[in-house]
Amino acid sequence: xxxxxxxxxxxxxxxxxxxxxxxxxxxxxxxxxxxxxxxxxxxxxxxxxxxxxxxxxxxxxxxxxxxxxxxxxxxxxxxxxxxxxxxxxxxxxxxxxxxxxxxxxxxxxxxxxxxxxxxxxxxxxxxxxxxxxxxxxxxxxxxxxxxxxxxxxxxxxxxxxxxxxxxxxxxxxxxxxx
Amino acid sequence: xxxxxxxxxxxxxxxxxxxxxxxxxxxxxxxxxxxxxxxxxxxxxxxxxxxxxxxxxxxxxxxxxxxxxxxxxxxxxxxxxxxxxxxxxxxxxxxxxxxxxxxxxxxxxxxxxxxxxxxxxxxxxxxxxxxxxxxxxxxxxxxxxxxxxxxxxxxxxxxxxxxxxxxxxxxxxxxxxxxxxxxxxxxxxxxxxxxxxxxxxxxxxxxxx
Numbered sequence: 001x002x003x004x005x006x007x008x009x010x011x012x013x014x015x016x017x018x019x020x021x022x023x024x025x026x027x028x029x030x031x032x033x034x035x036x037x038x039x040x041x042x043x044x045x046x047x048x049x050x051x052x053x054x055x056x057x058x059x060x061x062x063x064x065x066x067x068x069x070x071x072x073x074x075x076x077x078x079x080x081x082x083x084x085x086x087x088x089x090x091x092x093x094x095x096x097x098x099x100x101x102x103x104x105x106x107x108x109x110x111x112x113x114x115x116x117x118x119x120x121x122x123x124x125x126x127x128x129x130x131x132x133x134x135x136x137x138x139x140x141x142x143x144x145x146x147x148x149x150x151x152x153x154x155x156x157x158x159x160x161x162x163x164x165x166x167x168x169x170x171x172x173x174x175x176x177x178x
Numbered sequence: 179x180x181x182x183x184x185x186x187x188x189x190x191x192x193x194x195x196x197x198x199x200x201x202x203x204x205x206x207x208x209x210x211x212x213x214x215x216x217x218x219x220x221x222x223x224x225x226x227x228x229x230x231x232x233x234x235x236x237x238x239x240x241x242x243x244x245x246x247x248x249x250x251x252x253x254x255x256x257x258x259x260x261x262x263x264x265x266x267x268x269x270x271x272x273x274x275x276x277x278x279x280x281x282x283x284x285x286x287x288x289x290x291x292x293x294x295x296x297x298x299x300x301x302x303x304x305x306x307x308x309x310x311x312x313x314x315x316x317x318x319x320x321x322x323x324x325x326x327x328x329x330x331x332x333x334x335x336x337x338x339x340x341x342x343x344x345x346x347x348x349x350x351x352x353x354x355x356x357x358x359x360x361x362x363x364x365x366x367x368x369x370x371x372x373x374x375x376x377x378x379x380x381x382x383x384x385x386x387x
Contacts, residue, residue: 017370020344020369024345051377051381055380056345058326058380059326059346061319061326062326064223064224064228065227067219067237071219072215072216079248082249
């Protein structure tokens with residue numbers, strides 16, 4: 001509110017925000033004097049000023065309780081716990097992503113091998129005489145679960161060998177540089 | 179970030195030491211967060227104590243406020259005063275808490291002690307013990323205080339938040355408006371209605387004072 005607006009308002013009763021500013025000590029001295037002069041001649045404003053001042057002072061009596069001593073400690077404990085959980089999650093997400101990358105080709109390779117074997121079986125079977133059971137053919141192959149496991153195991157071994165080779169190459173590399 | 183936004187951010191940061199500290203927290207400086215915590219812990223907990231009138235819940239809510247501030251440090255931009263932002267989070271949490279607790283409070287009023295007597299009712303007693311008043315003074319004081327707390331507790335939650343920020347945190351209308359996510363005129367309206375109610379409920383204190 002501008003000074004002129006305030007002055008005009010003092011010819012009438014002040015608005016309530018002026019009264020609140022008065023009671024809370026946010027009005028400057030000139031405006032305080034104006035409001036006091038007005039209230040001296042206006043019973044309604046004088047009553048409102050007295051009531052609001054009384055409320056304001058009564059509310060001052062309400063002192064809050066002290067904050068617990070362990071407040072900061074508890075907060076930092078929670079922050080640390082959250083950060084640990086976040087770092088654990090990130091760590092495992094990265095590990096899982098790495099594992100997925102390594103194992104993807106291993107998971108697909110047995111399927112490819114199984115498909116190749118099945119195709120071979122089909123070719124051999126199609127060359128047999130009609131009506132003769134396939135299982136009796138000495139060249140026929142039946143792919144079992146243990147076979148698939150064995151293939152996967154073999155692929156694991158191959159990957160292990162690759163890794164050993166790679167490590168050996170890495171170990172040799174500095175000596176070559178030197 | 180546009181040039182205008184950048185200028186705005188810089189202007190707020192220049193004015194607000196807290197915003198500068200928070201910018202350091204954003205860069206990973208936990209010591210600056212400790213400074214902010216030490217500076218604002220008490221006003222925040224006290225605001226929440228008066229807001230929810232439950233000592234345990236107020237500290238729990240204050241912890242949540244600081245946790246949310248810490249969690250959002252990476253994306254912090256000083257677009258408003260730090261305290262305004264902090265009280266905005268606090269008001270939001272307190273209003274939600276009050277909404278969730280409303281049913282329990284109604285049940286307590288029907289057949290139990292009056293609101294405030296069992297929630298932080300030990301607070302004035304602790305102060306009175308320190309002052310060593312007479313029994314009569316203690317009773318008068320405690321009754322007055324209880325009436326004030328009850329009168330404020332009975333205000334609609336948003337009016338209560340506005341009054342507490344205006345009276346105890348000495349926040350400007352514009353800050354309260356930002357914290358409560360409403361216009362300045364709406365804040366004035368909330369305050370006028372709240373103080374009018376308090377004047378009516380506590381008129382006898384004014385005449386007896």
